[in-house]
Amino acid sequence: MQAMGGRPNVFPYLLLVPALFITLAIVAWPLLETVRLSFTDASLKPTEEFIGLANYEKIFSRRFPEVIGRTFYWMAISVTLKMVVGVMGAMLLNSAVPGRGLMRVLVMPPWIVPIAIGVFMWRWMYNGQFGMISGVAQYLGILAGPYEFLGDRTGAFYSTVVTDVWVGTPMVTIYLLAAMQSISPDLHEAAWVDGASRWYRFRRITLPLIMPAVATMGLLSAIWTFNSFDIIWILTEGGPRGSTTTMIIDTYKTAISRNRYGEGAARAVMIVIFLSSFAAFYFYMLSRMAKRSLSNDK
């Protein structure tokens, strides 16, 4: 509002004070403090000393590289599944059949209820003796006997992935549905007049046009999945035998459960480095899309 300002003024900055204050205190300062702590031997003892890169040498000499690999694998599977299920879900909900309004409403609950409570329900479902999945699978003859989904390494790993997909899918679906609905019906009609089949139109019109949305959502989803804590913590606390220990879980265990703040901070810094590269890529992609849409408008 140039007209309202005139002289260079501090008023807009004053408007930012409350938001900046909270964000600096709770996010920005802790971020810098994490970096500082990662170079110290901070723990429960009252003093801390600067120890250089010792924490980093220590974590990389142990099983941490394995944890990084597992985190990326976990994230890759989960995000891919969310995208595949999300595209299929959005396609189904985008079809012109009676009752689709109600069905769209029914998609959101996993996203809006407290994550922890949704995961409590999953924890019961994974119960081998009395849970629904094992029970129904035995009834259908898929499983010969009770199977404790969270009991062995492979089962626990994929079970946490499935629950993470469950929490993330509604957002992906609704977002992609919005992208599909913004496609001009003229395009479909023109292709339809030319005799293009529904599958052909999906492949040649819908899919290319929602690709930017898929890419955006995929990256955002990757960032959220990388930060995911509640789901794994409630289902397995990183077990059995470390099979679901992602970087976040590892950091939390080191820092909060074992009070090794310095070592935990070094792990957190590694997470921040990975997250920053995702974020940088995300912003790069957005600016490229913005440019392209500008040049299209001309």
Next chain:
Amino acid sequence: MINKYRWWEIVGIYLGIAVFLLFILAPFLEAFLVSLRPLNRINSIPYKIITDGMSFEAYFTMWKNVPRLPLYIWNSFFIATCVTIIVLIAVVPAAWAFARFEFKGRDSILAAFLAINMVGGAVLIIPLFQLMRDLGLLNTYMAMIVPGAAFLIPTAIWLLRSYLMKIPRELEEAAWVDGASRPYILWKVILPIAMPGIVVVAIATFIGAYAQQFLFALTFNSNSDLHPLPVGIYQFFGRQTVVWNEVMAASLVGILPVLIIYIFLQRYIIAGLTAGAVKE
């Protein structure tokens, strides 16, 4: 017509939707079934979807057997409400500044807000823990409210800023020409016309605040009287005798408030949630 389906296509679509919704809703269904079962039927083999003696008894006995249950639900509400109020106080002026004023560093500050949003609470848990300890906030509501608010501010700014940018600026400028002060304009002009947008942001923030109540409560609070519902229920898990039907009943009662809000306001909530992710 273009949207006319053949009968087998309609069958296929409904079948696909049914499978999709089954995946989404199965945990709720299972929780509801467990909450209806008597305790001795929950642990029965083989698995049966419908068991004998199903009743709503757990919904009455849980208030007595799960100590502090009403308190947990109240705490969840109280924390989410406080978070929403703090977020609105911080976000309304900030979003107005980003939407309407030209000032040095505006775009970089906005980008910094969004970038910072990429780091989750669990990553920063160590300094946050020390901060809460040093401020003497461990085991208080504040330790769950303030961090909860901080991580919801960036999205809320983004959402409200997009809304404010769509409001024509003539009204503000007219008030300015008439000699109104800027705080007066914010209070008397912006606030009333932006109300629908503010309400959407408030609802999205409340739901976000209600949904995220686990990590901070788990880490910063060990006073059982202050726990929000998720951590309150989580504490039962380690025990030998988990009263599963009552735990599930309590979980369902605990999510009922947000589900009711959602059903009535789903149009706005979906708009709010997707706009939060759509960076125009």
